[in-house]
Amino acid sequence: MNKKIFALATLLVSSLFLTACKNEKITNITYVNQGSDTQPEYIESTLYDLDEENTSPNQDNRQMFLILHYTAVSKDETLALFKDPNFPASSHYFVPELPTNGKFTVYRLVPDDKRAWHAGASSWQTNSSLNASSIGIEIENLGFPADDEQLPLMQRRWYPFSSKQQIEVLADIILKITKKYEIRPDRILGHSDISPGRKFDPGPLFPWKRLYEDYNIGAWYDNDTVNYYRTYHPWKNDIASLQSKLALYGYNVPVTGQYDQVTQNVVSAFQMHFYPEKYDGMADIETVARLDALLEKYRNVARPAISP
Ligand SMILES: [Zn+2]
Secondary structure, rough: OOOOHHHHHHHHHHHHHHHHHHOOOOOOOOEOOOOOOOOOOOOOOOOOOOOOOOOOOOOOOOEEEEEEOOOOOOOOHHHHOOOOOOOOOOOEEOOOOEEOOOOEEEEEEOOOOOOOOOOOEEEEEEOOOHHHHHHEEEEOOOOOOHOOOOOOOHHOOOOOOOHHHHHHHHHHHHOOOOOOOOOOOOEEEEHHHHHHHOOOOOHHHHOOOHHHHHHHHOOOHHHHHHHHHHHHHEEEEHHHHHHHHHHHOOOOOOOOOOOOOHHHHHHHHHHHHHHHOOOOOOOOOOHHHHHHHHHHHOOOOOOOOOOO
């Protein structure tokens, strides 16, 4: 994949389109269904009757997680790869950056009830291999230039998500999917959250905060709570407590008491999602205060009293 050429081309094309499409409201979203979900719910048989009267209330949806990705390649290359039977990856949905001929098209490449191959080795809240239990959405964005691959994360030149229409369309899909499958806000995650150190998408410029504030999508901390923890219970470099808190929120990190590479990768993933001003993987008081605020809001952790 020659990311450099695609990056240049996309930048050129997007700046042209962005000027043209500025403030244009999306009125017409087409969902292209690339799969088929017309099969019957079960295999019928002449050997037995199937009793469907005795049902159990003990069930939930298989679609427990919603995972967001960037494509790292252009729209055409994404579609070509995902339709190639020899390419070992796919996603349920693909959201391009811009409309074509005034009309925005979202691609549905795999039906919701099938496994798309987007997560790979992954974990959240002790669930692993999340392809089986998630919906994957690929978002057209080039990530960072290939030349930056060996640089520390904070030195890479990340491409912005500058298409307002793309985020508006993405928000619409996320709202529909999370409503349909009752996916909890803290289970709307980036690939980097579930595969820290191995994956960095959707990257530190992905607008998590904006999605929360404008569309009530995903998890986000409350500022007052962060202030409380920062002021009254600032992190005192206790690595084991940091690891326990990250694990309680959902990250796959063993409690070793050592600031090892796994811990640094997980802290970096947390920061790319919730602290995009700093994602070097080194925790600080602000990082842990935001984590504490999320634990209080989404994991029912009781607020400790003000220390004397
Ligand atoms: Zn990904």
